[in-house]
Amino acid sequence: MSATSNPRFEPVVGRYLQLNLLGKPHRLYVEEVGEGIPLLCLHTAGSDSRQYRAVMNEGEILSRFRVIAFDMPWHGKSSPPAGWHNHEYRLTSKDYIDMVLTVSDALELERPVVTGCSIGARVVLHLALDHPERFRALIGLQSGAHGDPYYDLQWLHRPDAQGGKVFSGIVSGLIGPSAPETDRWETLWHYAQGGPGVFRGDLYFYTVDGDVREKVAEIDTRCCPLYLLTGEYDYSCTPDDTRELARRIQGAQATIMDGMGHFPMSENPEGFLSYLRPVLAAIEQ
Numbered sequence: 001m002s003a004t005s006n007p008r009f010e011p012v013v014g015r016y017l018q019l020n021l022l023g024k025p026h027r028l029y030v031e032e033v034g035e036g037i038p039l040l041c042l043h044t045a046g047s048d049s050r051q052y053r054a055v056m057n058e059g060e061i062l063s064r065f066r067v068i069a070f071d072m073p074w075h076g077k078s079s080p081p082a083g084w085h086n087h088e089y090r091l092t093s094k095d096y097i098d099m100v101l102t103v104s105d106a107l108e109l110e111r112p113v114v115t116g117c118s119i120g121a122r123v124v125l126h127l128a129l130d131h132p133e134r135f136r137a138l139i140g141l142q143s144g145a146h147g148d149p150y151y152d153l154q155w156l157h158r159p160d161a162q163g164g165k166v167f168s169g170i171v172s173g174l175i176g177p178s179a180p181e182t183d184r185w186e187t188l189w190h191y192a193q194g195g196p197g198v199f200r201g202d203l204y205f206y207t208v209d210g211d212v213r214e215k216v217a218e219i220d221t222r223c224c225p226l227y228l229l230t231g232e233y234d235y236s237c238t239p240d241d242t243r244e245l246a247r248r249i250q251g252a253q254a255t256i257m258d259g260m261g262h263f264p265m266s267e268n269p270e271g272f273l274s275y276l277r278p279v280l281a282a283i284e285q
Helices: 093-106 119-130 163-172 181-192 198-209 239-248 269-284
Strands: 013-021 024-033 037-042 065-070 113-117 137-141 226-231 253-257
Touching: 013 093, 037 093, 037 119, 037 269, 093 119, 093 198, 113 119, 119 137, 119 198, 119 226, 137 269, 163 181, 226 239, 226 269, 239 253, 253 269
Parallel strands: 037 065, 037 113, 113 137, 137 226, 226 253
Antiparallel strands: 013 024, 024 065
């Protein structure tokens, strides 16, 4: 039976949160579903919270976790702040950390679990370094301590190039070979909808400002457990990058996900859930 002949609403609820963020009023789009331990999900550079659609529809998880995902300002359904046209968007470590903490406080989350992918996984390392007491556990998807640019980032914001096609084209090679066709193209569609200059602005954090190579050994997993899940076909954050990270962080638990690339929760939702469920079970215990 087709979806149109048997319509239903998903349990996910989306709302707009008005709050002061980074010194300015913002209207932030937030989705949530489920009950129990808060699980705050952070999307990748240039995309939005739709990447976590499978996690937010997994009944086994929702019976034990309150799953929350928000679109960062400038991303998805969250608008930029007023006056955005007067300056270039550029994500910094300080702003990203403040954003996660401010949203967590606004939603009154008590020691949530935070999972993030790509830039979200990088800020997870910053949170583990600077604010471990605020979180029950941290999960990094495609976590590396730094990322060198492997193409000319200026192509991400040029008047003579169609941004959406460039964005989706650049990330297409990061998707693993096991990704189902539908999920592969939905992941790319999210990137094709990115605002001008936003992807490049996020990558400032990923390639320049967010580098924590000299600090990661200071992370204390006794204060806050750290789990690292990385797709075997990711060349932006390679399995070796994650293994090296786990080697330097005492107590970090690393798993390489077979057949997956840089966007596991979005490109191969069912495969990703098979790796996420045991981690969440361990966190509960």
